[in-house]
Amino acid sequence: MRTCFVVCILQRYGKTGIYKGYMFGGPTIYVTSPEACRRVLMDDEHFVLGWPKAAMELMGRKSFIGISQEEHKRLRKLTAAPINGYEALNTYLQYIEFCVISALEKWSVMGEFEFLTELRRLTFRIIMKIFLGKESDVIMESLERVYTELNYGVRAMAINIPGFAYHKALKARKKLVEVLQAVLDERRELEGRDTGRRSKDMMDHLLEVKDENGRKLTDEEIIDVLIMYLNAGHESSGHITMWATVFLQDNPDIFKRAKEEQENIRKTMPPTQKGLTLKEIRKMEYLSKLIDETLRLVNISFVSFRKATTNVTINGYLVPKDWRIMLWYRSVHMDPEVYTDTKKFDPSRWDGPPPKAGTFLPFGLGSHLCPGNELAKLEISVFLYHFLLKYKLERVNPKCKVRYLPHPRPVDNCLARLVKLG
Numbered sequence: 001m002r003t004c005f006v007v008c009i010l011q012r013y014g015k016t017g018i019y020k021g022y023m024f025g026g027p028t029i030y031v032t033s034p035e036a037c038r039r040v041l042m043d044d045e046h047f048v049l050g051w052p053k054a055a056m057e058l059m060g061r062k063s064f065i066g067i068s069q070e071e072h073k074r075l076r077k078l079t080a081a082p083i084n085g086y087e088a089l090n091t092y093l094q095y096i097e098f099c100v101i102s103a104l105e106k107w108s109v110m111g112e113f114e115f116l117t118e119l120r121r122l123t124f125r126i127i128m129k130i131f132l133g134k135e136s137d138v139i140m141e142s143l144e145r146v147y148t149e150l151n152y153g154v155r156a157m158a159i160n161i162p163g164f165a166y167h168k169a170l171k172a173r174k175k176l177v178e179v180l181q182a183v184l185d186e187r188r189e190l191e192g193r194d195t196g197r198r199s200k201d202m203m204d205h206l207l208e209v210k211d212e213n214g215r216k217l218t219d220e221e222i223i224d225v226l227i228m229y230l231n232a233g234h235e236s237s238g239h240i241t242m243w244a245t246v247f248l249q250d251n252p253d254i255f256k257r258a259k260e261e262q263e264n265i266r267k268t269m270p271p272t273q274k275g276l277t278l279k280e281i282r283k284m285e286y287l288s289k290l291i292d293e294t295l296r297l298v299n300i301s302f303v304s305f306r307k308a309t310t311n312v313t314i315n316g317y318l319v320p321k322d323w324r325i326m327l328w329y330r331s332v333h334m335d336p337e338v339y340t341d342t343k344k345f346d347p348s349r350w351d352g353p354p355p356k357a358g359t360f361l362p363f364g365l366g367s368h369l370c371p372g373n374e375l376a377k378l379e380i381s382v383f384l385y386h387f388l389l390k391y392k393l394e395r396v397n398p399k400c401k402v403r404y405l406p407h408p409r410p411v412d413n414c415l416a417r418l419v420k421l422g
């Protein structure tokens with residue numbers, strides 16, 4: 001992975017962990033040290049989310065990046081447990097495994113294909129099922145393509161002129177709103193009458209919830225929460241799964257060790273047991289380290305945005321009210337004082353005790369900690385388990401250039417062949 005511009009700042013101005021600059025049309029503070037990142041992330045009184053306005057236009061004013069702290073707390077409580085709790089993960093596991101096995105089978109006879117594009121489809125299928133169970137199969141194909149356009153615009157220059165990524169992303173958002181509104185209208189129409197025995201999805205929960213005054217969510221609120229979750233819930237997991245597979249393939253010793261672990265797990269499964277359970281997932285200790293190492297090295301969410309609600313001091317520096325703060329996770333994960341040989345892919349670095357607080361932030365921290373972290377790790381583990389047992393990946397352009405925005409990815413979307421082993 002290449003050296004980012006914050007590393008250049010560090011070299012030029014020394015390691016203060018906090019720097020001043022100008023970005024997204026306003027003064028900005030870059031926070032780069034574990035302690036300072038942690039300080040900001042854990043302090044909801046002095047810091048709130050501070051995404052650039054252009055990103056908010058895409059994600060929606062009523063998504064988590066636009067609402068008040070109270071509203072966020074309420075919606076988060078409602079949406080996080082049904083995704084990440086033990087019960088939920090247990091329920092999703094079977095579906096994830098089914099999707100993974102059929103995808104791998106399909107790709108192995110496809111010849112050359114874009115591995116990343118297919119992985120994004122796979123993770124999108126899973127998150128769609130969780131949020132829009134009933135309609136997911138019908139609208140999935142068209143929405144996934146629209147999401148790609150949306151995502152390319154989130155971290156692009158906010159130039160709303162035809163041909164530019166941001167313009168395309170605004171159009172994509174409009175399309176998403178139309179499709180989700182149609183689903184919502186149909187669900188409202190069926191409300192009370194829908195007596196089928198299907199299990200509830202997230203859309204049902206969002207339609208039912210009331211606040212302490214008995215107020216239900218508006219269509220705009222539901223749609224923005226859906227747009228945000230469906231986006232966050234597949235992009236990062238798809239990319240990390242791709243990189244973990246690529247790193248495995250590039251490091252034969254690591255591949256061998258990870259494969260042996262999965263073979264042992266499979267051998268100890270009761271012969272009558274059909275698929276994986278959370279018990280097996282917990283045994284994947286080396287695989288879990290391998291995923292953590294991928295998260296550290298790839299830095300899929302390399303930055304988070306906050307804003308100071310008042311004049312506040314961090315590490316002895318005064319941050320004026322309303323200034324934007326960029327928490328630069330990449331520099332935390334590439335800090336040579338925390339991680340030796342930072343650019344090396346080395347799952348064994350996680351053999352020791354857990355990392356010191358604030359030094360490993362792939363899913364953020366505090367009240368905005370990623371609510372899909374456990375689900376993401378589950379998806380990636382199930383995929384790697386089946387990949388390691390039966391397949392290998394042959395990239396067409398192994399030295400392909402990497403593009404870093406909106407997320408690190410090979411410019412050929414990891415064109416490859418999947419070979420089934422005898």
Ligand code: HEM
Pocket residue numbers: 064065076083228229232233234236237240295300301304305361362363364365367368369370371372373375376
């Ligand atoms: C490898 C996969 C993933 C990574 C690396 C990742 C990373 C992150 C990070 C760093 C944040 C915190 C942002 C901040 O502090 O401003 C976050 C928030 C979020 N993530 Fe994830 N995420 C992943 C997968 C998922 C999945 C599978 C879902 C959906 C179930 C999801 C949904 C969200 C949502 C809704 C938020 C906003 C939370 C809030 O503001 O309270 N993410 N994610």
